[in-house]
Amino acid sequence: MTEKAAGRAADQVVEAMTQRIRNGTLADGQPLPAERDMMTEFGISRTVAREAVVILSSHGLVDAKPRFRPVVRKPGFDSAMDAAGSVVGNLLAQPDGVKNLFESRIMIEAALVRGAATSAGKQDIIDLQNALAANGAAVEDSDRFYQTDVAFHEVFYKVSGNPVWPALHRAYATWLAPQWEQMPRLPDRNRENFAAHQAIFDAILLRDPDGAEAALRRHLAAAWEQVHLTFGNI
Amino acid sequence: MTEKAAGRAADQVVEAMTQRIRNGTLADGQPLPAERDMMTEFGISRTVAREAVVILSSHGLVDAKPRFRPVVRKPGFDSAMDAAGSVVGNLLAQPDGVKNLFESRIMIEAALVRGAATSAGKQDIIDLQNALAANGAAVEDSDRFYQTDVAFHEVFYKVSGNPVWPALHRAYATWLAPQWEQMPRLPDRNRENFAAHQAIFDAILLRDPDGAEAALRRHLAAAWEQVHLTFGNI
DNA sequence: ATCCCTGTTTTGTATGATGAAAAATGCAAA
């Protein structure tokens, strides 16, 4: 009665493969067995084998480029965010989708800078300082400024040590990049943003969570304002 | 990220269907066209049509139960979290997976109670009070206490008005339920948790973000302690 | 050793077939 086998045949294959990936029988970076091999091993048709691969891919357990052998990817928060990405794309197409996602980012990042202000270690401070310096050195080069901007924010996501946050940062960066990339980039705006970064950093140095949070919120609210001005009502 | 270029024929079908779902040509709850219809319309084979459905399903755009006609599901943060759920399952199987996820919840919920403490409206306060009362009335009935416990926490996720958070709450509840359900439930522990809830609520009434956050962190840290005691090292 | 050519492997797609389950239909009884 506990039989769930009644469902898709592919699910059994998916389960088996999932276990092998988890316990390392199929190592990270290794190609998945060929479809024919899976056929003979599980006694299934290619239809099912292919379906299993598609599902595994959607679960983020394998990286499947067309025409290439699917490659095993050890499950991590990164692959999770990747897999979720295809879904998030739908959200962004919805009314207020971008706004809601961006606001969620603001709240999370606010919490992270709070955490940084209260518990950043020596190395974290150094990382922040370096990222800030690199950012400041790039105000005249908008492309490089963008990169160092992202890198600066990324430091906050690393402070807690919880791998969820760096993965989420990459996810946010990826998801919101389309909006960001279309915005006009001017040294003036870069200078403004750099000043905001500096204000956040200063507040963290002072171990002032409220100040750091306020500075970050101002910074991101201004960024959103720019998005809004550029795109009109999203 | 956006899917690979026109490598797979199924991707084109997926894209077309995605647009139809987004713009409402295929309404929410409506069944997807039969495979045969998609074949003739797009000039593809069943193989491809089928693959397209699997991909759409993994994107959370359709709800595909075996043997049933796939049903269109309007993309929302809920379906996104749903789709992500299968991926998160992998994370939880990894070392520290549960811990990392739970810690991320603590941080987010801390930020949310802060927000509630600073900007909860009249209705929010009423909702919190009601949820708290229901929770208090259920200390002797552990099942009901669990439900009202979840409901109480859920209120915080609703205060900001951003639909990301309620969806995330449901996601957390679903993902962490397996751990939670196996824990021993005793009226004593219920009373303790209820007291913690009350402390959070009181701090919110006082518009004291720091106090509310501290109370919540104590509450969730204690909860994690319980998980730890029950399961040993997760 | 490097590069190119070639045969083999593997994937992407198409087509036809079959059993089973769901949906639609028609008919009889109340």
Place this chain on the structure above:
DNA sequence: TTTGCATTTTTCATCATACAAAACAGGGAT
């Protein structure tokens, strides 16, 4: 007319087979 049931029709899930095209692997020419 409406309800309940049995039968027919669709549709799904899976299998088997086939073929083109792209990737891979090995050998030969430079």
